[in-house]
Amino acid sequence: MTGLFSEVFLGALLFGAVTAAIPLLLAGLGEQMSEKAGVLNIGIEGMMLAGAYLGFVGAFYSGSLWLGFLTGAAGGVAVALIMALLCVRIGLNQIVIGIALTLGLEGLTALLHHFQFSRSYPRLPAADATVIPLLSNIPVIGPAFFKHHLIVYVAVALVFAMGYVYRRTQLGLNLQAAGDKPAALDVAGIDVIRTRTIAVLTTGALAGLGGAYLANVGAGLFIPFITNGAGFLGIVLAMLARGRPVWVLFGALLFGVCLSLTTAMQVAGINIPTDIIQMLPFLAVMIMLVLFGRRASLPAALGIPYERGAR
C-alpha cells in the first residue's frame, strides 16, 4: 500500500486524470454550445467517433499530430453538418437523428477500421509534451499538469474563451436567445437557423477534436467504439454546468480522476473490480443532485426546431 501515495504514483494518477478529462471537456464544451442555442445534440457520440477515426487516419498517414487534430475536427464537422441540415434547417426530431447518427458512426468507423487496420493495429508514437518552464518543476503538480501536449492547454484556454464569448459578445447573446426565445431573436433581425447552425458546427469541431485527442494522444490508436460513452458524459456535463464553461472543466476533471483511478488501481494491483470504480463519478454527481437538487436551468426552446411563422 505504500506505493499508493508515493509522489510518482500521485503524479501519474493526476496526469492520467487530465488526459482522460480532455475529451470529456471538449465534448462538454461543444454540447454546451448546442444546448445554449436550443439544439439537444445526442449525435455528439457519433461526432466524437468520426473525429477519433479521421483524426487517427490523418495523423497516421501524415505523421503529424496537428494534421490529425485538424482532420478529426473536420470529421466532427462533417457529421455536425448532417445534423444541422436535418435538425436545424428542416427541423427533424433531434433525438431520432442524434441517436441514428451515433449508431451509424459507431458502425461505420468500426467497419472502416476492420478493413483498414484490423490486421495490423498500427499505433502512433507517443505524443510530444510541451513542458512549461518553472511550473513543471513543482513536485507532483508539475509533471501532472504542465507536461502535456500543447492541445491540452489550448482546450483549457477554450474554456475561458467560451466564457468570454457567452458573456461579452453579441454572438454569445444570440446563442442564448436562439435557445431561450428564438422568435425574439428572429424579430430582432438575426437569423435563428444560422445562429443554431453555427452552434451545431462548432459542437462538431469540438467533439471531433475531443475524439481525435482520445485516439491520438490518449490511446495512440483507433479501436472500434473507442469513445465508450464519452459523448453521453459530455451531455451530462453540459447539463450539469448550466451554461457555464468553467463548470464543464470541473466536471470533466472529476470524471477524469475517477477514470484514471481505474487504471491506477489496476497497476497498483488493488483488486477492486473496475466496474465499481467506474461507478464513482456517477455516484458523486447523483449524490450532489440529491443533496442540492439543482433545478434544471435548460434553455426554454431546447429540442424544439424553429420554424419561422409557426405558432
Added chain:
Amino acid sequence: MSIDTAPGASANALDATSRVATRRDILHRLLMTLGPILAALIIAGCILLAVGVDPLAYYGYVLEKGLFSPLGIQQTLTRMAPLLFLAAGLIVAFRAGMWNLGGDGQFLLGAVMAAASAPVLVQVMPAWLALICAFLISMVVAMAWSLLPALLRAYQGVNEIITTLMMTFLGTSLANVLVKLVFRDPGTTVPQTRTLPVEDRLPRLFDTTITSGLVLGLAAIIIVHLVMTRTAFGLKLRIVGANPRAAVHAGLGVPGLTVAVFAISAGLAGLAGAVDIIGVQGNVRADWNPAYGLAVIPAVFLARMNGFAAIGFVFLLSVLSIGGESAARRLGVPNHFTLVLVSIVLIVLALAEYVDHRYNQSRKA
C-alpha cells in the same frame, strides 16, 4: 388522414369516397414506409460497394435469414420480445413527456435479477410460479432503479435526461458487479450467472423455436397503447406530457403521476430484460450489454408513439439485426454494418415523413 371528405354529400357517396380514401391512405402509408426503406438500402448498398462487398448478395442473405427462412423468421420473432417490452415502456414515458433514456440500465438490471432468481426459484417451486416470481423481481428492481430520477424530477425539477443517463451508466456497471461478485456461477470459469435449464425457460410457441415471450411482448405493447389512448389514466399522462403546468391547473397530481410514469416505464424495461433471459439467453455473462434501447428510442419516435406502428418498426429492426448478423458472417463483413444500415433506415424514414408532411401542407394551402 381521411377526415377531409366533403360534407353535405349523400351518405352513399360519402361512404364510397371515404372507402376509396382509406384505401388510398393505406396504400400511401405502405409506400411511405417501403419507399424510404428501399432508398436506405440503396444508400447503404453504396457503402457496401465501396468496401468491396456485393450489396445484392448481402441483402439477399439478410432477407433470406431475417424473413424467409423458417428458422430465421423464428429467430426474428424471438428477438422482438424484449424490444416490444422496451418500446412499450418508452411509449408510456414519451407520451407523458418524460425522457427516460435509462432503458439500458433498467433492462440489464432486470436481466441480471431474472438470471439470479430464476435458476434458484425453480428448485423450490413449480416452474411456472418461479418464472412469474422472477418476472416480478426483475420488474420491481428496475422500478426501484428509476425511483431516484423520478423523485428528483417530480419534487426537485431535476432534468431527467441527466439523471436517467447517469443511472443507466451506474446500472450497467452495477449489473456487471452483480454478475462478477454476487451471482456468479461457481461451476464455471467464465464470469456468468447460473444458467436456467432449457426445459424451465418460457415455453416455445407450438412446434417452433419462437419464444412465448413474443406473445407477452405483443400483449404488453397493445395494453400500453390502449391504456394511453382509451383510458382516463392515459389521458392524464398525456396531459402531463402536453403541458405540465396546465395539468396542475386541471387538478392532476403531477408529482405522483411522474413517479408512476417512471415506474411503469422502468418496470417494462426490466421485464424486457427478464423476458430475454428467461425466454432466450438462460444466463447473463459479464459485460453483456446488447444496448437494445438505443435503437428502440428512434423507432418509437418514428412510430409517433403509436403502439401498433411501433410493432411494425420493432419487426423491421429485428429482421435487420437477425438477417444482418447472418449476412455479415457469410460475407466476412463485420456485424457493425447492421448499425450503419439501421441508422440510414432511421434517417431516411424521418426525412420521408418530413417530405410527406410538407407535400400535404402545400396541397392544402
